[in-house]
Amino acid sequence: FEEVNCKIGQAGVPIVTENTVAFLEAEVTESIDVETHTLFIGKITACETIDQSKIPMTYNYYRDVKGGRTPRTAATYIKQKPRAKSEQGATEMKKYKCLICGYIYDPTVGDPDNGIVAGTAFEDLPDDWVCPECGAGKGEFEPIED
Numbered sequence: 001f002e003e004v005n006c007k008i009g010q011a012g013v014p015i016v017t018e019n020t021v022a023f024l025e026a027e028v029t030e031s032i033d034v035e036t037h038t039l040f041i042g043k044i045t046a047c048e049t050i051d052q053s054k055i056p057m058t059y060n061y062y063r064d065v066k067g068g069r070t071p072r073t074a075a076t077y078i079k080q081k082p083r084a085k086s087e088q089g090a091t092e093m094k095k096y097k098c099l100i101c102g103y104i105y106d107p108t109v110g111d112p113d114n115g116i117v118a119g120t121a122f123e124d125l126p127d128d129w130v131c132p133e134c135g136a137g138k139g140e141f142e143p144i145e146d
Contacts, residue, residue, distance in 0.1 A: 006018075011046075094107075095122075095143070095144045097144050100134050116129070
């Protein structure tokens with residue numbers, strides 16, 4: 001959490017405050033295995049609104065507005081049909097879209113918050129670069145056809 005704005009909550013764990021609407025802290029009282037994930041039941045011990053001006057990332061917003069998809073590493077992932085490759089040899093750098101959250105990597109802008117200068121083609125991003133919105137790896141992006 002060195003590079004993330006956070007504070008320490010009542011339970012002694014970090015609470016991310018950057019790009020955050022609100023948070024809940026809970027004491028887990030029960031956990032239930034529901035095959036695809038674990039459902040945690042708990043008693044709320046603290047909560048706070050951080051920034052009411054932010055739009056909450058509900059599941060519906062993530063899916064419908066951001067075009068969110070299941071990561072390839074998830075047990076519920078369904079492989080998408082492969083797209084036809086466009087003709088090779090184009091000199092213009094393409095934009096790429098994150099298949100998880102819908103973030104658009106624009107090479108004319110780069111990712112200055114993460115040290116990627118404008119003019120950096122997607123193919124030239126470091127292998128460990130991740131989506132600045134959801135943390136998905138480069139393999140979760142696809143080129144956008146203009």
